[in-house]
Amino acid sequence: MTDSTLETVRFRPDPPVHLLSADEVRAAVPGLGALLMACVEDGAGIGFILPLSKERAEDFWRSRLPALEAGEAFLMVAREGEELAGVVMLALAPQDNGRHRAEVAKLMVHPDHRRKGLARKLMAAIDGLALSRGRWLLVLDTVTGDRAEQLYPTCGYRKVGVIPDYAYGSHGNLDATTVFYKDLR
Secondary structure, three states: OOHHHHHHHHOOOOOOEEEEOHHHHHHHHHHHHHHHHHHHHOOOOOOOOOOOOHHHHHHHHHHHHHHHHOOOEEEEEEEEOOEEEEEEEEEEOOOHHHOOEEEEEEEEEOHHHOOOOHHHHHHHHHHHHHHHOOOOEEEEEEEOOOHHHHHHHHOOOEEEEEEEEEEEOOOOOEEEEEEEEEEOO
16 A cells, blocks of 8 residues: 555545545546636635636646655545536645644545535545644635635634735635644644
């Protein structure tokens, strides 16, 4: 068994959640791009403004490959059958004084697969993955007022505060962001 296979088995709290290797991410780029497009078109504030082209969505995932290959970031996916239903990333802090923390990013669940507990399963899997990498302090941010803002406290995250006019949302309006953290110790 390879290290990647062991990690997939070890951090899979439920069968639909998998840790992907960089090669698996490379192969999944079309599906990841389609997931990203569906979420942005549905209004998700995840760093993109409409219209979002297929090429731009796929290029985003390709741009993550160097960090995935270097072990600086990790990608977990949730599947419903063979369909890619959700994704979340973990980016390890690279600073010498930040070897205990990581950022949770790009939690997305396809609009057709919401309300099935996939986001919670992905977040639980990220916790285990972070701990396995010696990272016990997790940080994330989300668009203030977004449905994810209600999710994170139920996953053990504590609200730090709100930054107004932080970023443009997918439809071009300035949105505030809410910052959260979770201590896994």
